[in-house]
Each structure stands twice: as structure tokens, then as C-alpha cells.
Amino acid sequence: MRSKANSKRVLVVACGALAHEIRAICEMSGLDHLDLHCLPAILHNRPDRIAPAVDDCLRERAGAYDSAFVAYADCGTGGALAEVCARHGVEMIRGPHCYAFFDGQERFAARDETTAFYVTDFLARQFDAFVTRPLGLDRHPELRDMYFGNYETLVLLAQTDDPDLTARARAAAERLGLKFERRWTGYGELTPILSAL
Incomplete structure (x- = not known):
């Protein structure tokens, strides 16, 4: 009601x-x-x-x-x-993508992390369906360096405190040969954006 x-x-x-x-x-x-x-x-x-x-x-x-x-x-x-x-x-x-509004637009822009590959809870949960299989990495792992050779770190922007999603993101980083970092963002700017509607 x-x-x-x-x-x-x-x-x-x-x-x-x-x-x-x-x-x-x-x-x-x-x-x-x-x-x-x-x-x-x-x-x-x-x-x-x-x-x-x-x-x-x-x-x-x-x-x-x-x-x-x-x-x-x-x-x-x-x-x-x-x-x-x-x-x-x-x-x-407003902004370029969900990574920016989860992290906070100003904070995200100030970091200027061109070598970071960002993952949210959703992408950690669906990594194979949205990254591994569409890019063909499951069939051709040799493509990994072509796609991810310029990245250094996989950064999980975590909306929830879910150890399983953290483990999945860490495993994805290992498969891609990247360092792993987890940052707690919660829902970031999405909460005030929706609350204002």
C-alpha cells in the first residue's frame, strides 16, 4: 500500500x-x-x-x-x-558508469586508476557469464593477456559484506593474473539518488 x-x-x-x-x-x-x-x-x-x-x-x-x-x-x-x-x-x-556512482563520482574521478579492472557484487557473482565466456577465455585462455595485459589490479567495489562474492572476485583476479583489492562502497550514491525520486 x-x-x-x-x-x-x-x-x-x-x-x-x-x-x-x-x-x-x-x-x-x-x-x-x-x-x-x-x-x-x-x-x-x-x-x-x-x-x-x-x-x-x-x-x-x-x-x-x-x-x-x-x-x-x-x-x-x-x-x-x-x-x-x-x-x-x-x-x-550522472557519470560514466556504475563503478563511479557506487564509489562516489568525485572519489572515483580523483583516483584516475587506468590500470584497475572494476567489479561490483553483480559482476563478481556473474563473472563467467559476463566476462569469461563472452570473451572466449574459457576456450582460449591465451587471449587473457590481449584483453587484460594493461591491467594490474582487479578491484571489487563491494556493495555487501559477502565473503562468497569476495572469494569469487579474488579467484577471478587470480585467473586473470591480477592483484586483488576489495573496497567497501555499500550502495554509494545510488541510495540518495533513488530516495530523491
Whole structure:
């Protein structure tokens, strides 16, 4: 049941990689006026498909909500997603990607870590499905250096305190021949962003 204070329905079009986190934030913050619609996280492997998918979703649901919000950052779309949001008159998360808003936009930019390969809880959980198999590393491990030769560290930006996910991320770092670092971020800027809707 929606409270009178939150009677307006808000559509949140989100990356599937954020589904768990958004649901957790909504539950703990009582954001029951937000209706979550997630697009497949695998779109990140083809970022040119993100903006058209968001555009389709917003068009299909136009008029069914009081407002909408896009829970994506740019995510490799080269500004195409911002153009879609502008056409629909909806806001989106500012910044380049989820690593930045989980870590904090200013803190992430200040680090300027060009040799870090970032992993969130989602990617630690789904590493084989989103990295190993799509890149062919399971069939051709010799490709590892071509893809990851310029990286030095796999950095887990941890949203939860889950020893299993930490172990998975550490194992991924070992398979890639990278050092491992875990940083606790929690939900970062995602909580205030959603709470403001």
C-alpha cells in the first residue's frame, strides 16, 4: 500500500546489473512508489544497444506513470542514452558508469586508476557469464593477456559484506593474473539518488 506522501508512481528503468541493489534500497527505505523495470545486464557487452532498449521501454510505458527515471549512467553509450532521456524528459544517473556512482563520482574521478579492472557484487557473482565466456577465455585462455595485459589490479567495489562474492572476485583476479583489492562502497550514491525520486 502506498502512503499519501508517496502516492505518485515512478517508473525506474534500470540496468539488470542493479536489480538486487535497487530492490534492497527500496525495501529498506520504504520506496514502494517506485516500479522497477530492468533491462538485461548483458546489454553492457553491446553498449550501442542500451539507448535503443531504454527508448523502447520508455515509449511502451509512456503515460502509465507520473514520472520516470533511468537508473543507468552513460555506460559506454557515448551520450546516446542522455539524448534518449532528454527526448523523453526524464533524468538519469550522472557519470560514466556504475563503478563511479557506487564509489562516489568525485572519489572515483580523483583516483584516475587506468590500470584497475572494476567489479561490483553483480559482476563478481556473474563473472563467467559476463566476462569469461563472452570473451572466449574459457576456450582460449591465451587471449587473457590481449584483453587484460594493461591491467594490474582487479578491484571489487563491494556493495555487501559477502565473503562468497569476495572469494569469487579474488579467484577471478587470480585467473586473470591480477592483484586483488576489495573496497567497501555499500550502495554509494545510488541510495540518495533513488530516495530523491
